[in-house]
Amino acid sequence: xxxxxxxxxWKMNTTYQDGLALVSEITNMVQDxxxxxxxxxxxxxxxxxxxxxxxxLPENSRFHLGAQNCSQKESGAYTGEVSARMLQSVGCExxxxxxxxxxxxxxxxxxxxxxxLKAALATGLKPIFCVGESLETREADDTFKFISQQxxxxxxxxxxxxxxxxxxxxxxxxAIGTGKTATSAQAQEVHAYIREQIAQAYDAEAALNxxxxxxxxxxxxNARELFSQPDVDGGLIGGASLKSRDFTDIxxxx
Ligand SMILES: O=C[C@H](O)COP(=O)(O)O
Numbered sequence: 514x515x516x517x518x519x520x521x522x523w524k525m526n527t528t529y530q531d532g533l534a535l536v537s538e539i540t541n542m543v544q545d546x547x548x549x550x551x552x553x554x555x556x557x558x559x560x561x562x563x564x565x566x567x568x569x570l571p572e573n574s575r576f577h578l579g580a581q582n583c584s585q586k587e588s589g590a591y592t593g594e595v596s597a598r599m600l601q602s603v604g605c606e607x608x609x610x611x612x613x614x615x616x617x618x619x620x621x622x623x624x625x626x627x628x629x630l631k632a633a634l635a636t637g638l639k640p641i642f643c644v645g646e647s648l649e650t651r652e653a654d655d656t657f658k659f660i661s662q663q664x665x666x667x668x669x670x671x672x673x674x675x676x677x678x679x680x681x682x683x684x685x686x687x688a689i690g691t692g693k694t695a696t697s698a699q700a701q702e703v704h705a706y707i708r709e710q711i712a713q714a715y716d717a718e719a720a721l722n723x724x725x726x727x728x729x730x731x732x733x734x735n736a737r738e739l740f741s742q743p744d745v746d747g748g749l750i751g752g753a754s755l756k757s758r759d760f761t762d763i764x765x766x767x
Contacts, residue, residue: 515722518747519764520555521754532562536569538757555579555607567604579607585628597636608633611643613686623666634675641680648687669714680724682749688729697738700727704744733762740766
């Protein structure tokens with residue numbers, strides 16, 4: 514079901530000790546300052562800290578635990594891999610899949626991502642599935658075509674029931690970690706396009722009910738403007754999720 518959601522993707526940052534301190538600051542600030550809103554908050558720390566950080570999240574609250582990746586394999590001799598079931602067993606409810614950094618540095622393609630999605634969904638994890646174009650693609654005026662292909666090949670093979678569990682994050686690669694944010698109009702245009710594509714692949718109800726996040730240098734200054742767009746339901750936040758004051762202010766931006 515569509516909701517306002519802010520997810521903090523810590524990427525490969527913090528130590529165990531710093532991570533615990535950060536989540537404690539975030540939960541305290543949010544509980545003190547965010548009252549009248551139903552925004553959901555997902556904290557996505559690195560794998561080794563998931564269990565401990567999950568225990569620090571207040572129970573039955575707006576806070577949820579998410580991972581940054583999972584294996585497409587169920588279990589077995591796959592050295593170094595982390596399965597969806599393992600994530601679920603330490604309290605994860607969400608998993609980020611298809612982040613551009615994984616597509617770029619770890620060669621994850623739409624075929625592999627479609628297998629990871631299936632593995633996550635089979636375990637009951639909710640995927641936050643990322644799509645987004647490079648600067649080159651945008652400048653060639655191919656953004657819509659590119660996003661459509663990522664959706665078709667990566668996501669739209671899911672059944673209606675499976676698709677219901679998915680959150681989509683639009684993250685233009687040129688805006689990630691660069692300090693260069695998409696304008697609210699640019700974000701809205703692509704979000705609306707994604708919703709149209711969902712309506713075509715599934716139906717109008719699925720399109721209306723899907724939560725679509727924006728990611729890419731979102732911060733405490735620009736979040737309110739981005740989140741006020743009709744098709745932007747929140748954010749997938751990188752750098753600013755590592756600063757408790759900034760992250761809390763983003764959560765307050767609805
Ligand atoms: O997953 C988060 C996105 O990659 C955005 O990162 P950023 O906020 O540091 O640009």
